[in-house]
Amino acid sequence: MLLIRNSNLVDWRRSSRTTYDILIDDGVIKKIDTRIDCSDADIIEAKGLVAIPGIVDPHVHLRQPGYEWKETVESGVLAATSGGVTSLCAMPNVMPCPDSVENYHYVRSFQSDTVIRVLQSCSINQNLSGRRNNWKELYEAGSIVFTNDGLPVDRNSDMAAVLWFSKETGVLVAEHPEIPEFDKSLGNTENAVICRDVILNERIGGRLHLQHISLASSTDFLKLAREKKIRFTIETCPHYFIETSEGLSDGFYEVYPPI
Template sequence: MTVKLIKNAKLYYDNQILDRDVLVENGKFKEIAPELNIEDAEVIDAKHNLVTPGLVDVHVHFREPGQVHKETIKTGSAAAAHGGFTTVGAMPNVTPVPDDVDKFKHQIELNQQSSIKTLQYAPVTLEETSDKLSPIEDLDAAGAFAFSNDGHGINNAKTMFDAMQRIAQLNSHLAAHVEDQNLFNKGVINAGATATKLGLPAIERVAETSQLARDLLLAKETGVHYHVCHISTADSVQLIRIAKDAGINVTCEVTPHHLLLSDADIIENDANFKMNPPLRSETDREALIAGVLDGTIDMIATDHAPHAVDEKNQGFLKSAFGITGIETSFPLMYKLFVKSGMMNIKRLLDIMSTRPAELFGLDAGRIQLDKAADFTIIDLNEEYYFKKEDFLSKGVNTPFVGSEWNCFGKIKKTFVNGEEVYSD
């Protein structure tokens, strides 16, 4: 029998921060009290640091199979644990796309290499790019926790409508990458002054918002849980706000990079700033922050998208879209929102753990007796910054390195089912 005793914790429990000791037995939370002393238990001194439910990220890319030069399930899950995450949703844009039961079951087997809980999306359509629906019911039965064509917008309205109807029947979730390919028009950067200055082909905001508006009406008709990935514009926030007021079953996420950066921060042709959707205007960034604060935006998700160095060092025109983010997310968001006074720590933990778990029906995001002991110990006072050599991900494609990005909220330890999967 494995017994661990976490002493001197500032425990986030039942929406409160409490001075508590925590007993873990056989991978589950067994007892929580002001003081516990258990003979023969392995004692872990939390040193009066914050002990939280493991963070939850519903949007990551672990690249395996087929793209293991970018990331593997082992390195991606190690990076997630480093970031304080114990449950993630892995997107299906791997090679091959797991769009039939055999390939999907193979993906589930590969995910067993993960040191954390890696849940698997299934694709909405075959190859993620066709108009032919995948065997949705069979993939659901095989263990898909949700459906997404992330990386590709579903441009055929009939295809999306049919998918929504079938996914709604299953009581599952559709996570949409909203992008009209015709309006995207092979752009590489947001339409605006920076695109003009650098002479780069631009992506219009309506590539996102026009498809979003269509999908919201389809979601109203079908009743599906329609989740919008990585929204990036002020108009998207407003559309979702109106849809929620109208009772449409819509949720959405925003990434740390869209909350922290705008296209005004791109001062040279540096593809570490190239992501899809692109960094938008400062007005858009401020609208996204407002959307988080007023609850229109339900959660923060990283869209962790690692690439090899030579895939990101060729400038905007030739480099891949994407930014690694799961290791930097919590400390950057803690500094942005909590250290600034915009929200308290309980609210941040809600949108990075409890809320995403609730909305996707996951048994995660809370510390509860007799439930899995997935938790993270965080030092909120230690000031530090990220160096590329600190990353456990294969990807170092991020602008958030160096002392100008000093932050707080260092992850000290991460546990899954009571077992340590990361230690600082």
């Protein structure tokens, strides 16, 4: 048995913060209370620490195989574990791209012995931007997330088709809302992609996930879409909360979509 003492437990039902003990037996939480006594348990003193459920990170760049100088499965998983992540989904920005069953299994071979759960997404288009992949074969091979990572789905017909596939199978379609060739001249253009995808999904009803939303105007549109009960989820990143392009005009930064 394992007893975690005096941890700050995240509880959204209470505004005040109370420390709790957590009793774990064979990997299963058996009891949570303000005071637990168990003489035969190993004790971890967690005063000043926060206890949270295992975090799921759905957007991770492990970069192996092909780009090991940027990251490896081992280094990425260790970093995730140290931050409380117990499950993650790796993006398809590796070489070879997991756009075929053969490539998918090859990429997965680097993830066979990890201390946390690792899922591998597959690309929607060949090598992230070409013709459509065979999503059915990739799904049957084990992939449950489809995304072009840092590139949008260019063709409207491809986006509609993968959303229909999502509705049929339950896979997640994760979109990168950006038009890169316009961003430098027109500013952030994520709204155009978001509007297209959400309007398509109003009719289709697939599992659409919009990654790293960066504009307040995007949330205005998405609030209206939510009122119409259109199916989608969204995420954002800390730098889109705290920085603006005006504040970084002389900075040397590069993120996608841009600040």
